[in-house]
Amino acid sequence: MDKQKSFLSINEIFNYLKCTPGARCVSEGEEFLNAGHIILCGIKSIIESKICLYALCLQTSALTSHPHEINGSIEMEKLKNDINYKIKLVEFLCSCKAGASGRCKHVSAILIQCTRENILEFEKISSTDIKCVWSTRKETSVHNYKPRPLIDTNCIKAHDLNMPSTVSEIDILKILIQTNPNSALAKHSIGRIMLVDGLNINDDNDDVKLEKYIANCTDWKKKVTNYFNSKKISNDYTCHGEYEEGNAHNACISKTGAIVEETGIIVSNSNPWLSYSPDGIIMDNHVPKKLLEIKCPYLGK
Numbered sequence: 614m615d616k617q618k619s620f621l622s623i624n625e626i627f628n629y630l631k632c633t634p635g636a637r638c639v640s641e642g643e644e645f646l647n648a649g650h651i652i653l654c655g656i657k658s659i660i661e662s663k664i665c666l667y668a669l670c671l672q673t674s675a676l677t678s679h680p681h682e683i684n685g686s687i688e689m690e691k692l693k694n695d696i697n698y699k700i701k702l703v704e705f706l707c708s709c710k711a712g713a714s715g716r717c718k719h720v721s722a723i724l725i726q727c728t729r730e731n732i733l734e735f736e737k738i739s740s741t742d743i744k745c746v747w748s749t750r751k752e753t754s755v756h757n758y759k760p761r762p763l764i765d766t767n768c769i770k771a772h773d774l775n776m777p778s779t780v781s782e783i784d785i786l787k788i789l790i791q792t793n794p795n796s797a798l799a800k801h802s803i804g805r806i807m808l809v810d811g812l813n814i815n816d817d818n819d820d821v822k823l824e825k826y827i828a829n830c831t832d833w834k835k836k837v838t839n840y841f842n843s844k845k846i847s848n849d850y851t852c853h854g855e856y857e858e859g860n861a862h863n864a865c866i867s868k869t870g871a872i873v874e875e876t877g878i879i880v881s882n883s884n885p886w887l888s889y890s891p892d893g894i895i896m897d898n899h900v901p902k903k904l905l906e907i908k909c910p911y912l913g914k
Contacts, residue, residue: 619689619698621727629702630716642721652680652754653746654726655738662689667738670719676755679747681719682708801886850911857909862892872896873905
């Protein structure tokens, strides 16, 4: 006896999503499905001709966080041959920011999956399964997205550089700077006066050498962590400055009549390693003339 089959039609998807085949939600939904980001799609309940579906999709921006939840319902109409069913989409909702419309890429991915698989053969999901599924499937779901060395990827090929084992970090740095004089590393080395023997960067300061810079730092992991995750300094003086800076800015404009343009960080064209974040730029006929730097002394409050 033939199995009962129930596949969602493409036309029904387009009618429900109110879009065309080239719509963004359709293309992104298909890519999402093909990438294997749907970790669960099953039947939560069947009440007469109504089927309630439940699905979990990985958050692409936070893979280890709790996945997006999709809840949807469909109506099934038996066809004349008594084997296959016609499906009508009723409502779908997703927990993502765009999911309230029921037409996000996650919902689209689930609907496309319903065109590829027999809905009646979807796994049955209980209330207990819903609570436990993420804890049981998390490890396998995010396994392919764990950080790994570039050398392990298909786009990188290992090359034997035939370099002797006695080559030091300083020698390697010399080679990098000499072969890439316009790189950020080379310009940064010059700007910071990080001297390397033989490069003739600044012969007048031979006592300041890169060897000393490296030797003085014994814990590079801690140095990098402190650099990129520095703690914000907050005390009476900094709080006073932050509170009064806006008032000082307005007072400057009011008293001088200057036209001040606010901007972000400014990088020097001639010295790309050097940057500055002014509190404003004083303009004269649309031409930058002066930099504005505001200080609010605590003792002068």
